[in-house]
Amino acid sequence: MSQPTPAALPPAAIAKALAIAIVSTALLAACSPADDAAEPAADVPAVAPTPTAADEVAPEPATPAPVAAGGTVGGDGSQIVLDTLTEADVTGANLQGELACSFSEDGRPPLLHAVGVVGSQDPAQGVVKVAGYVEPVRAPGGFDGMTQNPTFTGQGKTIRIEETGAAIGGGESPPRPATLTYLRADGASRTLEGRWQCGP
Template sequence: MEFTRKKGCRIGIVAAGLLTLTLAGCSDSSSDADDAAGGQASSTPQATTQEPAQATAERPSDAGGATQGGDGSQITLDALTASDIDEANFSGELGCQFSTAQASPLLVAKGNVDSSSAAQGVVKVSGYVERVSAPGGFDGMTGNPTFEGKGKTLHIEVTGEPSGGGESPARPATLTYDRADGAQRTLEGEWQCGP
């Protein structure tokens, strides 16, 4: 009986020793894993920080090319609402508008035919409706007009033939927005003039 107990004790002692070694081995491994994880944790935020910067640089712009130059802030043109246009209270017989596939319209202007008076227009820059004008009335807007306003110049360049029929078909065009600080952004869209 005593022998069995001693044998059982020996087994118990051996088992306890193995358990201790196993636990010590586990804690050493977990320490190594913690150290490795700690090393990975310090490199993970760097990778995370770098990924969004790369994604931002590679992300296509919402309505055209990215802003170039200036103080580094983006030129953001928002779609004009019906109330924005109504509040502008334009006088003029005929109008033109520039639109992109993402936003319509971005620039709206009106002018009189055969007029030396400037065509009057509006754009919405970063949520604020701002007035612009172009020389030559309506006739001056039908080709490649240049609109000017406080701290900005917008140049429309027609780049192709009308995309549809009717009295006032839209034509492929670019709108280049130049800001007084030297920033510039070019958007591709359509220029449409008529009643």
């Protein structure tokens, strides 16, 4: 049997064939690679950018306590000034006691002078000269309380004496190497090296 030629097809068959061709072309266009490329890849994880040195902020260093001239540390930064005591300073203080102790630097006149009564619990009485002003200080335990690492207190101040070595030389009351640490009420401090000597 011979196949019919296109001219022999009825108009309805031609129309149906054209409709199938148009739908097929539309479906192919809808599934083209261009559409696939337009959609984001949902399976690809987002990658955070690597931080650079400019992004990192170093922590600020702790601010050191201010250090004033003369070795004063902390407080408002002003210097703790201890002057040597004159004989008139000590006499004018009218200190009451039997035996004395004093702190001095390199054989100079004392920076602190105090007296106390042996075997007494009455506080030892002393004086220091701060920035030109003679000021009173006290230590518990009388004279005996001053012989080993005493602590003196006064208005706005605490003064600690700490022996740092053996007695120097002989005699009844040889001096000992020691430090004097002056602590001010605002947190400032200053430590001096010298000698602590107690006795007649």
